[in-house]
Amino acid sequence: MHVVPLPALADNYIWLLHDDSGQALVVDPGEAAPVEAALAARKLNLRAILLTHHHADHIGGAGQLRERYDVPVYAPDDDRIGVATHRVNDGQSLQLQQPAARFDIMAVPGHTLSHIVYVGEGVLLCGDTLFSLGCGRLFEGTPTQMLASLERLAALPGDTLVCCGHEYTAANGRFAQTIEPANAALQQRLDQVTKLRAEQRPSVPATLSSELACNPFLRVNSAEVIDWCRRHGAANDAVARFAALRSAKDEFRA
Numbered sequence: 001m002h003v004v005p006l007p008a009l010a011d012n013y014i015w016l017l018h019d020d021s022g023q024a025l026v027v028d029p030g031e032a033a034p035v036e037a038a039l040a041a042r043k044l045n046l047r048a049i050l051l052t053h054h055h056a057d058h059i060g061g062a063g064q065l066r067e068r069y070d071v072p073v074y075a076p077d078d079d080r081i082g083v084a085t086h087r088v089n090d091g092q093s094l095q096l097q098q099p100a101a102r103f104d105i106m107a108v109p110g111h112t113l114s115h116i117v118y119v120g121e122g123v124l125l126c127g128d129t130l131f132s133l134g135c136g137r138l139f140e141g142t143p144t145q146m147l148a149s150l151e152r153l154a155a156l157p158g159d160t161l162v163c164c165g166h167e168y169t170a171a172n173g174r175f176a177q178t179i180e181p182a183n184a185a186l187q188q189r190l191d192q193v194t195k196l197r198a199e200q201r202p203s204v205p206a207t208l209s210s211e212l213a214c215n216p217f218l219r220v221n222s223a224e225v226i227d228w229c230r231r232h233g234a235a236n237d238a239v240a241r242f243a244a245l246r247s248a249k250d251e252f253r254a
């Protein structure tokens with residue numbers, strides 16, 4: 001399966017997955033035009049649309065694509081996603097015939113209460129729950145919910161490719177350096193990101209193992225993160241540490 005990030009809107013990524021026979025699916029099409037251009041350029045047939053959550057920058061193009069290509073739209077059970085033709089829930093599996101692909105569905109409340117991710121074919125299609133070197137804002141969920149969601153994702157195989165919804169890596173990395181300034185893996189990742197972005201290339205996907213080594217939101221039990229949280233009065237438990245990190249990131253400007 002070929003995995004292609006399509007830049008969209010200001011800083012979104014729509015994920016295009018396709019096989020060698022030209023059968024394709026897209027994930028979180030915030031607008032239709034980049035998908036239509038990619039399908040035409042690669043001579044692909046769109047067979048399915050997968051949605052992770054209800055925000056407009058992730059579903060805005062789904063209706064137009066559904067009408068033009070007459071394809072199913074898989075989405076969480078949320079009335080705010082009116083374009084859905086099929087609802088999928090935690091613990092279910094989605095088996096597609098074209099392209100031949102299987103995804104497990106995981107509920108990951110936090111960014112929104114009904115957010116889901118799709119895991120399969122070596123990729124984690126995670127919307128706005130997990131970013132490279134960061135995580136999503138808590139618009140609807142609680143720190144307890146978001147940390148539990150991230151812990152579920154952290155337990156996936158390390159070679160899983162993290163396919164997130166935005167190009168936030170450089171900014172996330174600048175914050176991460178304030179938490180773990182001595183993290184050599186983080187510095188190496190930021191050097192890589194700087195080079196990729198200078199070449200106008202996406203910084204994602206990244207492997208989950210890289211995120212486990214670099215992403216402070218997956219490292220709330222690491223010694224340096226605990227030390228940072230202790231200095232900020234929030235070292236008592238993992239949820240408190242996560243909440244302190246997320247609050248600090250919300251206020252971070254650099």
